[in-house]
Amino acid sequence: KAGVTQTPRYLIKTRGQQVTLSCSPISGHRSVSWYQQTPGQGLQFLFEYFSETQRNKGNFPGRFSGRQFSNSRSEMNVSTLELGDSALYLCASTSGSERSPLHFGNGTRLTVT
Amino acid sequence: GDSVTQMEGPVTLSEEAFLTINCTYTATGYPSLFWYVQYPGEGLQLLLKATKADDKGSNKGFEATYRKETTSFHLEKGSVQVSDSAVYFCALGSNTNAGKSTFGDGTTLTVKP
Numbered sequence: 001k002a003g004v005t006q007t008p009r010y011l012i013k014t015r016g017q018q019v020t021l022s023c024s025p026i027s028g029h030r031s032v033s034w035y036q037q038t039p040g041q042g043l044q045f046l047f048e049y050f051s052e053t054q055r056n057k058g059n060f061p062g063r064f065s066g067r068q069f070s071n072s073r074s075e076m077n078v079s080t081l082e083l084g085d086s087a088l089y090l091c092a093s094t095s096g097s098e099r100s101p102l103h104f105g106n107g108t109r110l111t112v113t
Numbered sequence: 114g115d116s117v118t119q120m121e122g123p124v125t126l127s128e129e130a131f132l133t134i135n136c137t138y139t140a141t142g143y144p145s146l147f148w149y150v151q152y153p154g155e156g157l158q159l160l161l162k163a164t165k166a167d168d169k170g171s172n173k174g175f176e177a178t179y180r181k182e183t184t185s186f187h188l189e190k191g192s193v194q195v196s197d198s199a200v201y202f203c204a205l206g207s208n209t210n211a212g213k214s215t216f217g218d219g220t221t222l223t224v225k226p
Contacts, residue, residue: 004156033212042219043202048212056210090156094211099145099164101206102214104156 001026006091006105013112018079021108025072025093031055032074033102034066037088046089049074050096081112115140119203119217126193126224134188134220136177136203145206146170146179146186147214150199157202160188193224 005024013019025032034046045058049068066076072093078085088109092102120135138146145164149157161170166181175190186203203217 006156031210031212043216045213045215048210050210050212056207056213058213092157092212096211098206098208098211100211101145101147101159101162102149102157102204102212104149104158106154106156 004091004093004103004105006089006108008108009106011108011110013081013110015081015083015112017081018077019081019110021076021078021089021091021110023074023076023091023093023105025074025091026103029093029095029103030072031094031096032068032072033092033094034074034076035090035092036060037090037107038086043090046076078110083112086110086112115144115205115207115215117203117205117215117217120220122219123221123223126222128195128224128226129192130224132188132190132193132197132222134201134203134222136186136188136217138184138186138203138205138215140184140205140208140215142208143181144208146177147204147206148175148177148186148188149202149204149216151202151219152199160201193222195224195226198222198224 033048048056068074088107090107148160161172163170163179205215207213
């Protein structure tokens with residue numbers, strides 16, 4: 001079974017630009033979540049999508065948005081990039097049961113200059 | 114709100130030494146508990162889990178027991194190997210949304226031959 005796939009692996013953007021990250025979950029998984037990982041803040045929850053609906057949202061500004069398609073693939077968008085948005089963005093999928101673990105992709109490393 | 118406090122690192126051990134990484138949590142209800150491991154350049158992988166009090170999760174020689182009375186989920190391994198060098202995260206599952214977990218800050222383990 002293929003794992004969670006994130007593209008691209010690396011991105012370099014300039015302040016003020018916008019960026020879109022993509023995530024393909026494990027086949028059959030309907031829940032997709034996004035996390036931001038930085039050395040200073042650790043792993044922080046951005047949002048979760050389940051069956052194309054945002055089910056939960058973390059404490060991030062509105063510049064961070066996402067969506068999920070009917071095939072469960074998800075995209076995350078960050079507009080008006082700031083230097084502080086430089087991070088590893090991790091996508092995780094799960095079957096949707098509260099007791100199920102998260103299955104992570106290898107992440108997209110975003111660098112904002 | 115939910116929180117996870119994880120033993121600060123980094124931790125450096127010699128091969129075949131005993132490992133303990135402490136993890137305590139604050140949560141309402143009876144969430145699932147997880148340990149994830151992250152190798153350089155990769156996303157997080159599930160190491161082990163426990164879904165209810167007194168459950169013991171185990172995998173690859175690692176063990177952790179869900180202790181409700183002390184709200185702890187300490188990770189242990191009797192004899193570490195160089196290949197165990199990685200960052201270890203303790204995580205609390207959500208009672209309501211599978212995709213939203215709360216993570217500790219991570220503990221970096223280095224095992225020297």
